[in-house]
Amino acid sequence: MRRLLTFILTILTLASSAQNGSLKGTVTVNSTPLAYATVILSGTKYGTTANDKGFYEIKNIAPGEYTVVFSSIGYFPERLKVALSSGDTVIRHAELKEGSSRLNEVVVTGVSRATELRSNPVPIAVMTKSEIDQNVNNNIIDAIIKGIPGITAVTTGPNISKPFIRGLGYNRVLTLYDGIRQEGQQWGDEHGIEIDQYGISRAEVIKGPASLTYGSDALAGVINLIPYIPNGEDGKLNGDIITDYHTNNGLIGSSLGLSYKKSDWKYAFRATGKAAHNYRNKIDGYVYNSAFQEYILSGMARVDKKWGFSQFSATTYNNKQEIPDGSRDSLTRRFTVQVAEAGNDDIRNRPFADENRLNSYGLTPLHQHIQHYRVYNKTEVKLGEGVFASALGWQQSVRREYNHPTQPQQAGLYVTLNTLNYDFRYSPKVFNGWETSFGVNGIAQTNRSKQATDFPIPDYNLFDIGGFVFVKKTIGKTDISGGIRYDTRNISWNDFYVGPNAANGFEQHVSATDPGARLQFPNFKHTYHGISGSLGFTYNVSERVLLKANIARGYRAPNITEIGSNGLDPGAHIVYLGNRTFEPEFSLQEDLGFIAYLKDVDLMAELFNNQIENYIYQSRLDDANGNPVIIVPGNTTYQYQQSKARLYGAEFTFNLHPHNAKWIEWNNSAAYVVGINQNKALIAQSNGAAKYLPFIPPLHIRSEIKLKLQGTYGIFSKVYFRAEVDAYAAQNHYYALNDTETPTPGYTLINAGIGSTLKAKSGKTICELFLQADNLFDVAYQSNLNRLKYFEYYNASPNGRLGIYNIGRNLSVKVIVPF
Template identity: 60%
Template structure:
């Protein structure tokens, strides 16, 4: 018996020793892009792994035979794959399809862990690169406005768009680039977001107070612009070349992006240029002073490992754009130009030559915005937690040249330096609770250089805040919330302004100059804020979702609101601040319902926003009601503070019949009302002061889209779409002192088409997007167009006042990947 047992043991051992085992190497992709953090499960076992940052995975030590692999991940449809392992190593590739409903989109904005939209009570919208390409637009913010209900923009021509969310803008909307808060003198009306639009692959928009995660300046919401990354292949150079042309202002743009990977290192480089002459409409013709030239350069290096990752990146933005002032000849309505400093009469300037209106040469009167950004974003993984560290340095250089007799002399020349820090720790899960604790803030200095106008003082700012955020899922209910405490200090010394005896212009001076004026007396103050949120989502079923959220936001007054006292040449406005202002606090309630059916998606969001100490601009008038003119040819605005309330509704309906897959209908409706709750102003001025300034009117957008389900020759996924955008009359405006006037509604018709060009191998060799906006060349004025108020006459021969928005515009964009 003993011998028999020994023989059986030997035979079993020999069988095991010579048993054939192998390895499955796999790659997960979606639209040719690698997919990271996808769950791979081996059917019939408890073995589960995740794909790495390059989309690859490995299952080793498997006996020869047949296996079933299951792939699942947030934002993608679950996929199964049968695999026959009959050699030592086999390679498989699986392509996963994005989930039809955007409720499965992964977001990281406004929260601190990757989160499904389905589980977030905070209203969040996600816009992909392809959606932005198909939307078209004269700049990145305009593309976002077209794609996200509730987002609008204050504009100064086609190159300057300041985002508003649900009627709130300026410093109340926090813009992020790759998670780093954007600091670039954003208090100004007349320059936009310093970001390369060609290098953005995704935008996430939080609609509502997000101060919990970010502190001050996020009371309206957050727009996070996430840079694109190539499809990295080890030791292969790849990337894309993009070019764009727009007919209305002759815009030409070109961008080259490169990517290279070696082992665990990934490198990117992108260079972009854009140029345009003045834009045009049928009322004003070519609008003098709206040409621009823009250059962008960015690079990054990232190292991935089992311990996490670290990424270092640098960006450079350089934009020269003209300064429009709207001065005209009273009879012909042709635009005029300023040629004098002393003795300039805005109503008696020479007319601009026609040949100068469609040139790409930038006028001597222009502004130059430069922005430098250097940052490192790192994540360190532990057994059941991770630490995220973001450190960034930014410099914004803003020069505005407004002296025609001395074109090399800047009227405004300010340099803003900012150091950002952000530390977040995602704690181990405990009792089903996922939580995050963090601290973030910034140190900032602003200095004037060799300028002649000084609208703000040289100030120092230090900001710090700490928070705790937690979420838990209890069956069909997901609950989340948190608390934050902030402190911001602002200070500046006495700031004197005198007169340069050689030029007659203003100059920064000292207390020792007897002729100098103390324009900004010394100031020091600390602002404190407590913010937080609590919300829940309830999955009534897989098809119906209810959301509710209550959030308190906090915003310290910005530098112009408390410290301004002078002319901003680029805005043509003299700003007057008030150093006694208190911080803004808002309390917003959001209720929403989302329905995800087989053939349609519906959403309804209702919000109410009560604001304490709301700060807004109002024109300054004297006791007789006449406009106060401190600098001839420039308006004077004084900041006010009062209670306010905003409320509104947003509705979206997307129809995609399953039996007619090539057809879809997308509709959205957005409406917001902003009420001024200042009892003093309402008693004195009644209806004129009833509403808040610069609130967007009711908007309806409706689109029909046809997309081929099969390739047509060498064309893959060709599409055609047509849409209509309806803007109602805005008769709910802040009319006091003619700060705003009635704005007539208008309807714009747009259309677009495009396709991917594929080689015989199936590889995409180019993507083409064609868009035409304002097909019927409608003459209209948006109430958020600053140029509407650039008018110096009580009446005109054609009965039109101010400057109109852009007319018909064809846009052609070609992207060539390689």
């Protein structure tokens, strides 16, 4: 198979395989070889990575004059001019200098060519693997939240976090896995991200519209989670074993990663398992039905040749996740267990959840089961001095939610989503300093309900396609880039009938002629269109100081639940009602940024203003008397609304890292966003209750001091201690209409951590050790983005506390053993 793949791709690129010139040399720091430095010819796709001895070589370079850029994280780049003639071999050595600047990191998200972070006018942030490792969390999204200002998440317990960027979330945030858009029925409140947190080596986050290169669903931004690509010693099996334990919910995580590199081929494999019992806090004790189990396998094979590369990857994800419903005794506030159905279920007299249930790693009959499968190929071929890139993928998401205590094997929700991803891009030769790219991408989807009893959305078909043109040029100290895109999305479904199921006493999907059939989803067909684009510039005041400005128009077609929902989502405990007349959302966002990575300090200020047409949001449905509309007992009813909206705010970063005191760092950030509902008639009618948008995070301030011991202490090296203050202000700007949201008091969490690398006398790394304490003083708090805050059956309680609280004190340890 390997030989066949190589033969086919070689035949396809014979036109580009002719030998031209070549460039080689070494990369050093203080005359010492620097392993795995990046070497690229600026403005082209010629590039390579130095080996473990600092040696590099780039072959098949067309004759011409180039700027060679040598870079590595933690070092300032070196730029050298080189002229190549046909058949020449030119030798160039580079000496890099240590530096803390991250402006010269190369990013791949939101651009059509790998681009230095400094030249991208769009606000983009990067988290490296070491930073992810130091933020021990239940999932990858929570790790990103701690490291990047402006990123938050709507949560449903410890293992379900839906990312929000600057107050916008759900289908407005596009999550990518290795550049492939993640499709896993992400329309639901309780639907998390189906990605292995231990297999991610890097995260790149775009804050703002990224519709230009990704189309619909990137209105708020993009989170690209990039897995590890083997780059170690040739012919040697490498790997790591990761173990993770949390005291609060007893989380046990284990992951085995293997990688192998032989000549032009690279292979990687990872197996991960996690299990946790119910989490706890000092108000609720153990939160019944918040346990989970998760198992993930992933594999990759990649070939790198002179003509480019081709990579085949596959992942399988299996998660069983309990979802609490908040039912409890009105006096003792102890959690209770549903044991009967509908009319036979006496909510006020359910039995208590006993200690065995609360501490068990076993899952209760009422849970959701998510399976996600993914296979994809990414190929990049050099065509002369241009590059053609393709990405093709298939994903299947199977979601079952079990909500029938008397028939625990009967799924309430059972849907299967199949998605085909496609992306084709071409970047021609750089002409007179102009970098251009154009491409077409999109998805095709089918969603089908299986043997279920509840049907919140219809069986639908979706086809999405969009094309774009991107242009970039550097004029003196100014980098200018922008482009335009056109998208079209067609979504349709046929009449969908439900009727009685005599076998189980519930409902089922039936044909129109079956006895008792009723039409739940009338047929629908519509095509949405959108034009998006961006224009921005970066002005390089100096090597360390930048000014950035960008204006972007984003586009998002309504998702399936917003236009088609009409039923109970069992896991969310919500009946959703959609609106078939909704128009696409369009945003116009302006960004201004000041970035300075100075010798002793990092300074960043990013301001944004976002005006959205046809903004879609959820609002609780009340009747004419102001009482909640109850369609399904024990479940809230929400109806989607649409109006104009405005979001504005800023993020600030101040990091102090004295050059003459490398043992200390002081890192600080602040993020603030305001979301205004511009439906003036509704605001007036509700006496101001509808003034603000729902799910807007409050002011968030984070301050961390980090002490790094210099030198080694026996087997311990790279020892650090850190203490963090994580403060959230009160949120009194909330969507109060029909009590959709309530005010949230402010709170401050104190976190701390210790880490070290353990090495043998030979210098070989034994392991990396991370100890962390979150919410050290066991503060009782409710995040305003915590959905469990609203899981409550009563209007008052003896202790004055309503809803479920966030996780309490958690001590965790993570050990990474490389081999």
